[in-house]
Amino acid sequence: MMEKCFDEGTLQAFLDNELSSELSQAVARHLVDCDPCAMMLAEVEEETAFTFAALEQEFNTLVPTQRLWTKINQSIESQSRPHGIWQRLLTLVSGLSFTNPHVVAFGSLLMIVGVVSTLIVVKSDNVSGDIANINKAVPRIEPAQTERAPIIAPPAGIQTATVNNPADDSTFTPTTSPQFQVQKAVYVELNRKPIVKSEPTKDYYPPVPQYLDGEESYVTTIARLEKTVNDKKDEILTPSARFSYEKDLAIISDTITKMKREVKKNPKNRDAKQILFSSYQNKIELLNSVTQRGELMASLR
Amino acid sequence: MNKFKVIVNLIGSNGKVLVFFLAALCCLSVQKISAQGVPPPTPNPTPKVKVTTPTIVTPKVKVTSPTVVTPMPRPLPTPPPRDTKRVVVNESETPAEKLIMTESKVSINLCILEGNVRINGWDRDEIRAYVERGSQVGFKIVQTGAKTKKPVWVNVLGFDPQKNKEVKPEECLSGSEIELDVPRNATIKLKSGESEIRIESVARVWVANLGGGIFLNDISNGIEATTYRGDLMVEKSSGQMVLTNTDGNIIALDVEPSEIGDFFKAKTGSGRITLQGIGHRMIETNSISGSTSFTGELLSGGQYGFSTENGSIVMTVPPESSCRINASFGFGAFASEIPLQNTVKKEQSLSAQLGSAEANCALNLRTGSGVIRIRKQQ
Numbered sequence: 001m002m003e004k005c006f007d008e009g010t011l012q013a014f015l016d017n018e019l020s021s022e023l024s025q026a027v028a029r030h031l032v033d034c035d036p037c038a039m040m041l042a043e044v045e046e047e048t049a050f051t052f053a054a055l056e057q058e059f060n061t062l063v064p065t066q067r068l069w070t071k072i073n074q075s076i077e078s079q080s081r082p083h084g085i086w087q088r089l090l091t092l093v094s095g096l097s098f099t100n101p102h103v104v105a106f107g108s109l110l111m112i113v114g115v116v117s118t119l120i121v122v123k124s125d126n127v128s129g130d131i132a133n134i135n136k137a138v139p140r141i142e143p144a145q146t147e148r149a150p151i152i153a154p155p156a157g158i159q160t161a162t163v164n165n166p167a168d169d170s171t172f173t174p175t176t177s178p179q180f181q182v183q184k185a186v187y188v189e190l191n192r193k194p195i196v197k198s199e200p201t202k203d204y205y206p207p208v209p210q211y212l213d214g215e216e217s218y219v220t221t222i223a224r225l226e227k228t229v230n231d232k233k234d235e236i237l238t239p240s241a242r243f244s245y246e247k248d249l250a251i252i253s254d255t256i257t258k259m260k261r262e263v264k265k266n267p268k269n270r271d272a273k274q275i276l277f278s279s280y281q282n283k284i285e286l287l288n289s290v291t292q293r294g295e296l297m298a299s300l301r
Numbered sequence: 302m303n304k305f306k307v308i309v310n311l312i313g314s315n316g317k318v319l320v321f322f323l324a325a326l327c328c329l330s331v332q333k334i335s336a337q338g339v340p341p342p343t344p345n346p347t348p349k350v351k352v353t354t355p356t357i358v359t360p361k362v363k364v365t366s367p368t369v370v371t372p373m374p375r376p377l378p379t380p381p382p383r384d385t386k387r388v389v390v391n392e393s394e395t396p397a398e399k400l401i402m403t404e405s406k407v408s409i410n411l412c413i414l415e416g417n418v419r420i421n422g423w424d425r426d427e428i429r430a431y432v433e434r435g436s437q438v439g440f441k442i443v444q445t446g447a448k449t450k451k452p453v454w455v456n457v458l459g460f461d462p463q464k465n466k467e468v469k470p471e472e473c474l475s476g477s478e479i480e481l482d483v484p485r486n487a488t489i490k491l492k493s494g495e496s497e498i499r500i501e502s503v504a505r506v507w508v509a510n511l512g513g514g515i516f517l518n519d520i521s522n523g524i525e526a527t528t529y530r531g532d533l534m535v536e537k538s539s540g541q542m543v544l545t546n547t548d549g550n551i552i553a554l555d556v557e558p559s560e561i562g563d564f565f566k567a568k569t570g571s572g573r574i575t576l577q578g579i580g581h582r583m584i585e586t587n588s589i590s591g592s593t594s595f596t597g598e599l600l601s602g603g604q605y606g607f608s609t610e611n612g613s614i615v616m617t618v619p620p621e622s623s624c625r626i627n628a629s630f631g632f633g634a635f636a637s638e639i640p641l642q643n644t645v646k647k648e649q650s651l652s653a654q655l656g657s658a659e660a661n662c663a664l665n666l667r668t669g670s671g672v673i674r675i676r677k678q679q
């Protein structure tokens with residue numbers, strides 16, 4: 001028996017992980033049985049790729065998806081360097097056209113609401129999805145917080161300094177706390193009953209060390225590579241190359257953030273850990289590709 | 302104003318999202334306006350040779366377009382003219398052409414700044430090089446064979462080293478059309494700036510291209526190819542293969558190992574990876590946002606690893622295939638048209654047997670948030 005087909009918007013949201021877990025499961029189940037929807041999913045994927053290509057020329061096009069949020073996060077992160085804020089405020093004042101009273105009114109309203117809400121958010125939100133950023137004093141604003149992820153206070157002072165072989169996670173020590181189940185991932189097999197998952201038990205969240213075993217070496221390698229790449233990327237990358245680089249970086253960072261959250265929720269989740277580490281590896285390779293590109297350019301001089 | 306509507310829809314009814322949004326909007330307007338206040342970037346005072354200082358259009362600034370507080374678009378600085386310092390000796394409208402006798406097994410190195418490049422294997426032990434509307438051409442013999450005294454290693458240059466001894470001209474070739482005929486047994490090592498490259502019927506290829514497509518056909522003993530933009534296609538070839546693309550598709554059709562143990566690797570950022578009729582038993586692919594599709598048999602003894610960040614992975618295999626499947630799909634999904642046995646499911650992964658349990662074949666599939674599908678090959 002075939003259920004009702006899904007519209008393009010729902011499939012787009014499915015691709016962007018913006019659906020509730022129930023709906024996401026329903027879509028995934030449906031996709032196995034329904035070739036038209038599977039085809040449409042493929043088309044939506046193509047369109048997404050196309051949209052990105054179009055964005056390359058039309059930067060002012062808006063794609064309201066997870067990716068947008070990732071970008072917004074990145075922007076906030078990079079613009080919140082402490083030294084620039086006064087200069088920015090100054091330029092904001094000098095750059096605005098005050099001849100239009102609406103601009104003034106709207107701008108000031110925005111400023112007030114923004115500052116107040118940022119303060120509120122900062123106070124109530126101590127969880128950063130990205131361990132690599134935990135050491136920064138700057139808070140990250142994450143849209144994913146709206147998913148009502150459990151708030152886990154970051155452990156003060158707990159630091160695992162052990163650096164293991166990244167590939168070796170056998171030394172990972174799971175806690176003995178009850179397992180927290182996540183309902184995001186979906187497995188569906190043709191002609192089988194859909195999986196019914198048990199309700200998550202959420203009484204206790206154990207403290208989590210700042211780095212997982214083997215994670216720190218990735219984080220330090222990435223930090224080192226990022227420094228090199230950030231110094232040179234303007235010189236090495238053409239605008240379009242820069243665009244795909246930033247896009248790919250955002251996608252990887254998004255996966256890292258999500259998987260870190262999963263591992264935080266359930267330190268026994270080896271799959272999330274594997275995906276997390278493979279995303280770290282991808283990030284390293286992406287950064288390396290910029291360096292290699294620079295080397296090729298230099299060799300052609 | 303439509304964009305604003307989209308944003309409003311995006312915000313929906315969730316109050317917390319609204320708070321976030323306004324905060325983000327506020328911060329971003331500060332950033333954007335400050336970006337406009339900063340004087341336009343000036344070109345590097347000591348510009349490097351051949352590097353056109355790219356106009357950097359930072360995406361993070363551009364995403365801010367829905368903010369209404371943008372008085373005027375930011376003017377884009379015009380890119381400086383392409384570097385003119387290149388020394389092209391005797392550049393003329395007359396095509397340049399040279400021929401040299403070599404051993405049949407010869408290594409050929411060259412670099413090309415730009416052009417349409419065609420390299421063809423032929424049945425003669427000679428290299429013929431031809432450049433149309435561009436640089437001159439010449440050969441530098443790096444090494445000769447012990448017995449025959451014929452060259453076994455030749456560099457193809459953008460000038461004639463016999464004639465241009467005192468000038469220090471550009472070593473790289475450039476031209477609108479660049480053609481090389483080389484012995485079938487040749488190994489090609491090619492570095493390129495902006496070229497469309499086509500190489501056929503040689504033994505071995507190493508190629509790196511900054512921008513432009515690479516098409517390889519009938520390569521008998523191994524490929525290592527990288528491009529940073531454009532498609533990378535390999536057809537009817539054999540040997541070990543390492544294909545890398547940062548911003549384009551990878552397509553491999555009818556390729557096989559030439560020795561036991563030859564592996565096949567393909568890696569791309571946002572492009573698609575399409576594999577069909579791959580005879581290698583060790584296959585590894587990796588992409589960030591691009592999807593991966595594999596069509597063909599899963600061979601006994603095969604070790605297959607396909608991984609993406611958020612692209613989909615579609616495996617189209619014969620229904621009677623046998624392989625052990627390990628799939629992790631993070632926030633994605635897994636679906637199989639072919640019934641699986643001994644399935645062990647976890648939150649974000651699954652392991653199962655496809656077909657006979659005796660098959661000595663492993664299929665590892667991994668995606669962060671894409672969809673993994675196993676389909677029946679018709």
Ligand SMILES: [Zn+2]
Nearest residue numbers: 005006034037
């Ligand atoms: Zn349907």
